[in-house]
Structure formats: C-alpha cells, structure tokens
Amino acid sequence: MKRIFLVLAVIVVLVTTPALRLSDTEGVASAQEPIKLTFWNYWDGKNGETIQALVDRYNEEHPDVEIQNVFVGWGELLPKLQLAVAGGDKPDLAAADMVWMPYLAKSGALIPLNTFIETSGVAIDDFYPALLNVNTYDDQVYGLPVSTNNLELFINKDRFAAAGLDPDTPPTTWAELKDYAVQCAKPDEGVVGIELYTQPGEGLTWQFQVYLWQAGGDFLTEDLTQAAFNSEAGLQALQFWLDLIDSGAYTISDWGLFGQGQACMVMDGSWMVGIWAETAPFEWTTAKMPYPEDGEPATNMGGEHIFIMSDDEARQQAAWDFINWFTSPEIQLEWDMETGFMPVRDSVATNADYQAWIQQNEPRLMPFVEMQQYAHNRPPVEQYSELSDVFSAMLERAIYGQMSPEEALSAAEAAVNSLLR
Amino acid sequence: MTAIARVRTGWSHANRRGDLSAAAIALTPAVLLFALFNLYPLLYSGYLSVMEWDGFSPDKDYVGLGNYKALYESSTFRNALTVTFTYTAGVTLLGVVLSLLVAVLLNSGIRGQNIYRLVYFLPVVTSTVAAAVVWRYLMNPGTGYADVLLRDLGLTPPSPSWLRNPDWALRIVILVGVWKRLGFNIVIYLAGLQNIPKEYYEAATVDGAGGWDRFRRITIPLIAPITLLLVIMSIIDSFLIFDVVYVMTDGGPVGTTEVVGLLLYRQAFRYFNLGTASAMGWVIFAIVFVITLIQWKFFGAREAGL
Numbered sequence: 001m002k003r004i005f006l007v008l009a010v011i012v013v014l015v016t017t018p019a020l021r022l023s024d025t026e027g028v029a030s031a032q033e034p035i036k037l038t039f040w041n042y043w044d045g046k047n048g049e050t051i052q053a054l055v056d057r058y059n060e061e062h063p064d065v066e067i068q069n070v071f072v073g074w075g076e077l078l079p080k081l082q083l084a085v086a087g088g089d090k091p092d093l094a095a096a097d098m099v100w101m102p103y104l105a106k107s108g109a110l111i112p113l114n115t116f117i118e119t120s121g122v123a124i125d126d127f128y129p130a131l132l133n134v135n136t137y138d139d140q141v142y143g144l145p146v147s148t149n150n151l152e153l154f155i156n157k158d159r160f161a162a163a164g165l166d167p168d169t170p171p172t173t174w175a176e177l178k179d180y181a182v183q184c185a186k187p188d189e190g191v192v193g194i195e196l197y198t199q200p201g202e203g204l205t206w207q208f209q210v211y212l213w214q215a216g217g218d219f220l221t222e223d224l225t226q227a228a229f230n231s232e233a234g235l236q237a238l239q240f241w242l243d244l245i246d247s248g249a250y251t252i253s254d255w256g257l258f259g260q261g262q263a264c265m266v267m268d269g270s271w272m273v274g275i276w277a278e279t280a281p282f283e284w285t286t287a288k289m290p291y292p293e294d295g296e297p298a299t300n301m302g303g304e305h306i307f308i309m310s311d312d313e314a315r316q317q318a319a320w321d322f323i324n325w326f327t328s329p330e331i332q333l334e335w336d337m338e339t340g341f342m343p344v345r346d347s348v349a350t351n352a353d354y355q356a357w358i359q360q361n362e363p364r365l366m367p368f369v370e371m372q373q374y375a376h377n378r379p380p381v382e383q384y385s386e387l388s389d390v391f392s393a394m395l396e397r398a399i400y401g402q403m404s405p406e407e408a409l410s411a412a413e414a415a416v417n418s419l420l421r
Numbered sequence: 422m423t424a425i426a427r428v429r430t431g432w433s434h435a436n437r438r439g440d441l442s443a444a445a446i447a448l449t450p451a452v453l454l455f456a457l458f459n460l461y462p463l464l465y466s467g468y469l470s471v472m473e474w475d476g477f478s479p480d481k482d483y484v485g486l487g488n489y490k491a492l493y494e495s496s497t498f499r500n501a502l503t504v505t506f507t508y509t510a511g512v513t514l515l516g517v518v519l520s521l522l523v524a525v526l527l528n529s530g531i532r533g534q535n536i537y538r539l540v541y542f543l544p545v546v547t548s549t550v551a552a553a554v555v556w557r558y559l560m561n562p563g564t565g566y567a568d569v570l571l572r573d574l575g576l577t578p579p580s581p582s583w584l585r586n587p588d589w590a591l592r593i594v595i596l597v598g599v600w601k602r603l604g605f606n607i608v609i610y611l612a613g614l615q616n617i618p619k620e621y622y623e624a625a626t627v628d629g630a631g632g633w634d635r636f637r638r639i640t641i642p643l644i645a646p647i648t649l650l651l652v653i654m655s656i657i658d659s660f661l662i663f664d665v666v667y668v669m670t671d672g673g674p675v676g677t678t679e680v681v682g683l684l685l686y687r688q689a690f691r692y693f694n695l696g697t698a699s700a701m702g703w704v705i706f707a708i709v710f711v712i713t714l715i716q717w718k719f720f721g722a723r724e725a726g727l
Contacts, residue, residue: 192565
C-alpha cells in the first residue's frame with residue numbers, strides 16, 4: 001500500500017511541476033521576452049533551407065519577434081492542422097497547398113486579412129487574381145499566395161536524337177505532339193513517347209485539366225455549381241489521350257518514367273527543373289506545352305498560400321508583419337531565385353533582374369515564366385479532393401476501355417454534380 | 422460445479438481475504454487506459470456516424486441514419502465490400518491451407534527445422550509498409566524482377582503490367598497478404614501439432630491407416646480449435662486491410678483493389694467527411710462481429726470444447 005502512495009505522489013509531482021514552472025516564467029519575463037510565433041509549412045530540401053534562412057534573418061532584424069519555422073510533411077499538414085484546431089494548440093501562422101485553401105477559408109479557423117492588408121497599404125492588384133481568388137470567401141481574404149508553379153513540356157534530348165528528332169524544334173500542336181511521340185516511343189523496351197498520368201487521383205485530374213482548357217473547355221461552370229467538362233472540348237481532350245494510347249505513343253504504366261529516362265516527353269511542373277537538373281542521367285530541355293490548332297494556350301498551377309490562425313491580437317499583428325515582409329516584392333524575388341518557384345506577383349515576373357537571372361542561370365525555366373499568365377486554377381470548391389478522385393476514377397475507366405469516352409464523361413458529370421449539390 | 426458457480430466461489434474467496442481491493446487497484450490503470458483509448462473513441466465514432474462534420478468547424482449537424490443510407494446506396498462502397506470479402510477469403514483460405522501443409526512438413530522431422538521456421542517467420546516481423554514497397558519494386562513494369570524473370574524464361578508479362586492490370590492487381594495484393602501471414606499461422610500450427618500425442622498415430626498405424634488417413638482422421642480433427650482461431654484472426658485482420666493496398670495500388674486499377682479501409686481513410690483524412698468514415702467503421706465492425714459469432718456458434722463452440 002505504501003508503495004502505491006509513493007507512486008501516486010511521484011505522478012502528482014511530475015504532472016504539476018512543468019505547469020508551475022511555466023506560469024512562473026511567464027509572470028516574470030513577459031515584458032522583455034520576444035513574441036514567439038510558430039510557423040508550419042511543408043517546404044523541404046532546397047526550399048526548406050531557403051525558408052529557414054529567411055526566417056532566421058527576419059528574427060535577427062526583428063528582436064521583438066521570434067518565429068519558429070516548423071516542417072510538417074505535405075501529407076500530414078492538413079490532418080495536423082485539423083487536430084491542432086480541435087485541441088486548441090494551433091500554429092500562429094502556416095503555409096499550405098492552394099487546393100486546400102477554399103476548405104480552410106470556409107472552416108472558420110483562419111483569420112481574415114482584409115484589415116491588415118488595408119492598413120499596410122499592400123498593392124493587392126499586383127498578385128495574380130487566379131491565385132488570390134482561392135483565398136477569398138464571403139468577400140474576406142484569408143491568405144496570400146507566396147509561391148506558385150505550372151506545367152509545361154519536358155523533352156529527353158537523348159531519346160529525341162536517337163529517334164531522329166530535333167529537340168530545338170519541339171512540337172507546338174497536339175497533332176505534332178502525337179507524331180513526335182509515336183516516332184520516339186519503343187513499346188517493347190517500355191519507352192513511351194509522351195508520359196501521361198493514368199493512376200486515379202489528383203495527378204490524373206490536374207494533368208487532364210490542362211488538355212481540357214487547351215481545347216477550350218472548362219472544368220466547372222463559372223458559378224462553381226455544376227460540372228462543365230462533359231462538352232465538345234472534354235471529348236476532344238479525352239479522345240486525344242485515347243489516341244495517344246491506341247497509337248502506341250503511351251502504354252499504361254506507373255508515373256515517373258521520364259525521370260528514369262523511359263519517356264521522350266512529359267508534361268510536368270516547374271519544380272522538376274531544379275530536381276532533374278541535379279538527378280537526371282540524360283540531357284533534357286523544356287518547351288511550352290503544345291495545344292490544338294483551334295485551341296488556346298493553357299496550363300495548371302499549384303503553389304502555397306500563407307495564413308494566420310492565432311486567436312491573440314498581438315500575435316496576429318506580429319504574424320501579419322512577417323507575412324507582409326515575406327510577400328514583399330524584394331523578398332519574393334530572392335525567394336523565387338533561390339527556390340525556382342514561379343512569381344506570384346506581376347512586378348516580380350516582369351522584373352528585369354529576374355528575367356536576366358533566369359536567362360543566365362536556368363533558361364529552361366523560361367517557358368514556365370512566360371506561360372504563368374495562361375495558368376488556370378483548379379475550381380475553388382471545398383469538396384475538390386473528393387471531386388477530383390471521382391472524376392479521375394471515371395476517366396480511368398475510359399483509359400482501360402471499360403467505358404466509351406462519352407459514357408465516362410457523362411458518368412463523371414453525374415458523380416461530380418451529386419457532390420456539388 | 423458449473424463455471425459460474427466456480428467463479429462465484431473464487432470471487433467470495435478472494436473478497437474474504439481482502440484481495441479484492443488490491444485487484445481493483447491493480448486493474449484500474451489498464452481499465453482506464455482501455456476506456457480512454459479504445460472504448461471512448463469507439464463510442465465517439467458511433468456518435469459521429471449519425472453526424473455530418475468536416476473536422477474543423479465547431480458545429481456538427483445531426484443527420485440520423487443518413488450516412489448509413491448513403492453507404493447502402495453507394496456503388497463505390499458496395500464494390501469496396503466485394504473487394505474486401507474477396508481479399509479476406511483469399512488470404513484466409515490460402516493462408517490457412519498452405520500454412521497447415523508447411524507445418525506438417527516441418528513437423529515431420531526434416532533437418533534444419535529452426536532455419537525454415539525463421540525464414541517463414543521473417544515476413545511476419547517485417548514492417549508491412551517496407552515489405553509492400555519492396556513488393557512494388559519487384560512488380561514494377563519493365564524493370565521489376567517479376568518482369569525480368571518472365572522475359573528470361575521466354576514469357577511475356579501481362580500488359581498493362583501487374584499492378585496496373587485489373588485482372589492481376591488483387592491477386593498480387595492477396596499474394597502479399599498470404600506471404601505476410603504464413604509464418605504466423607505456421608508457428609501456431611506447429612505448436613498445435615506437437616501437442617498431439619504420438620500414441621494416436623502409432624495406434625492408427627497398427628490398425629493399418631495410411632499417411633493420408635492419419636492426417637485426415639487424426640491431425641485435422643485434433644487441430645480444429647487452432648484452425649478456428651487462425652481463421653477468425655485472419656478474417657478480422659484481413660477485413661481491416663489498408664497499408665499494403667495504400668502503398669502498392671492505392672485502390673487501382675479501376676477500383677479492383679479498393680478495399681473498405683482505403684475508402685474510410687479517404688473519407689476521413691482526404692475529404693474530411695468524418696461522419697461517413699465513422700459509419701463505414703461501424704459497418705465493418707458489424708460485419709466482422711457477425712462473421713465471428715456465426716463461426717463460434719456453428720463450428721467453434723463444439724470443436725473447441727467450450
């Protein structure tokens with residue numbers, strides 16, 4: 001019995017001591033101590049190093065604030081934010097994927113930025129509107145874009161040369177894209193002419209959306225209440241994919257062939273420029289994504305947006321000051337040069353220094369910078385993740401020949417509409 | 422004396438000696454932990470299953486049995502149930518039959534028994550995710566070992582390749598499931614086989630029974646309680662399958678490996694429909710519960726001698 005009491009006594013001491021100590025220091029030192037802010041984001045590798053360096057510099061220049069930069073993996077960030085909101089242990093600010101923003105903005109967990117933006121006199125028109133509107137809900141702005149990216153064409157120069165093609169005259173139309181791909185593919189060696197994303201999920205959806213927009217179609221109606229892809233343009237885009245498969249330009253396989261040197265061409269993101277510059281064991285270049293002769297240039301965009309979650313007014317102000325600094329043209333310029341992200345502000349994209357820097361250091365980024373103006377955003381609806389999954393599941397049925405293209409688009413339309421209702 | 426009477430005497434006996442309070446103190450932490458981490462989430466998910474909630478917003482909407490009704494009407498969920506049943510049946514049948522065969526062979530006194538036991542048991546203690554990643558590499562189109570081996574043998578691998586082929590993907594996932602379970606089943610079977618008295622076999626041999634007869638008339642009936650245990654455990658585990666599928670196929674191609682566990686995960690952590698996900702959890706719970714009850718009733722109680 002005695003021993004049990006001893007154990008209980010130890011537990012009581014262990015549980016209460018940290019709490020005592022915490023209240024102790026807070027009482028004494030709150031006047032001089034800097035405000036400590038927690039900042040969650042999923043930037044890793046080179047991007048992670050760059051954000052850490054920027055945060056360190058900000059802390060040094062602002063002794064009254066101490067921002068703690070915390071890495072949370074892409075897959076965990078949203079569930080962790082959710083737990084943090086439920087458990088009352090939120091980060092003060094965070095940067096997250098733009099596709100989550102409509103959901104986050106609507107959740108009530110983010111602090112509206114309108115007053116901060118007006119007081120600080122931020123030139124909000126300088127941000128690309130397609131990026132800004134995913135943060136807006138009920139006329140309130142809940143976040144600011146900090147980085148973006150888009151999809152253009154990558155070409156394996158070695159494969160092109162082996163097939164007698166010239167990488168300096170890349171395909172410019174869908175017809176040419178198909179011809180080049182058929183000529184370059186070697187199905188018996190597992191080499192595809194153009195790599196497509198054919199596993200269900202957002203990978204398929206966001207790649208297909210580019211083809212859809214290029215053919216003049218749209219994913220949802222303008223008021224975001226109904227599917228719009230079951231159209232002439234949708235059919236043209238899906239039929240083009242099926243033609244690529246039927247002609248042997250592409251064979252169904254797992255995504256990732258281009259990096260292994262097993263694809264002549266692929267449409268992939270600007271972030272791959274930095275990665276493949278270091279890892280690809282072959283020569284490659286980039287070009288603008290070809291579009292149909294009667295179509296229009298288009299691409300898809302991703303990226304990160306920064307927002308405030310703290311309930312405390314002093315912390316909100318401190319967090320905003322950091323956001324205002326981080327999104328300023330000077331810091332954005334530095335950030336984009338270090339990471340290879342696409343600019344979110346027009347004044348950065350058109351900046352002469354920036355353009356000269358790209359030409360000199362990585363001209364392969366140029367198609368991405370030039371095409372950012374044609375980038376569409378994925379529809380800002382909170383059910384987007386589920387919507388994207390059901391859409392891609394129906395397209396997969398057409399790719400496997402289990403449905404005709406018309407059937408697949410109608411089935412996807414019905415499924416998407418029922419989710420939007 | 423009936424079992425209950427026996428327990429009752431034991432109980433009063435313990436109480437008389439003043440041990441009951443000690444027992445209560447000793448059990449309290451375990452009971453509290455169980456209540457906190459098992460019972461409370463279980464009941465809470467039951468509560469969530471009649472609500473509509475996105476996990477963020479402070480208010481939850483009561484929808485009654487709406488989530489269950491939506492599941493009943495969903496063809497995706499029905500497909501997932503079919504896939505899960507197929508997977509469970511495949512892994513349970515193959516796993517139990519194969520492991521019994523291997524266990525009997527190992528028990529027949531071949532050399533290096535311990536090495537075999539180790540080799541068969543290794544997959545059980547290997548991290549599932551790591552194993553699934555390696556299996557995925559083996560099955561990689563073009564460059565995977567499965568393809569290379571087939572081509573060396575002069576055979577053509579299926580097109581589209583293994584895990585992207587609607588006919589093959591589930592078979593491979595079942596294969597990995599069996600591979601992962603086999604060692605566990607074998608070890609349990611071996612223990613059971615070694616408990617069968619040698620005299621039974623000797624007597625049967627004297628009476629003129631051949632090897633097959635001895636296996637059928639002595640081994641199988643005497644090992645039935647263990648078979649029941651393995652079947653129940655295998656069904657429960659297989660029904661909750663998630664990690665292997667998540668890593669190897671993510672439910673594709675065309676939904677042929679889309680198990681309920683995967684749908685539940687997506688609903689809860691990708692689409693944030695926590696009500697729907699909780700309802701799925703309860704449907705799985707009900708199914709596993711009923712299957713176990715049926716087995717216990719019609720096969721278990723008698724064979725296990727309880």
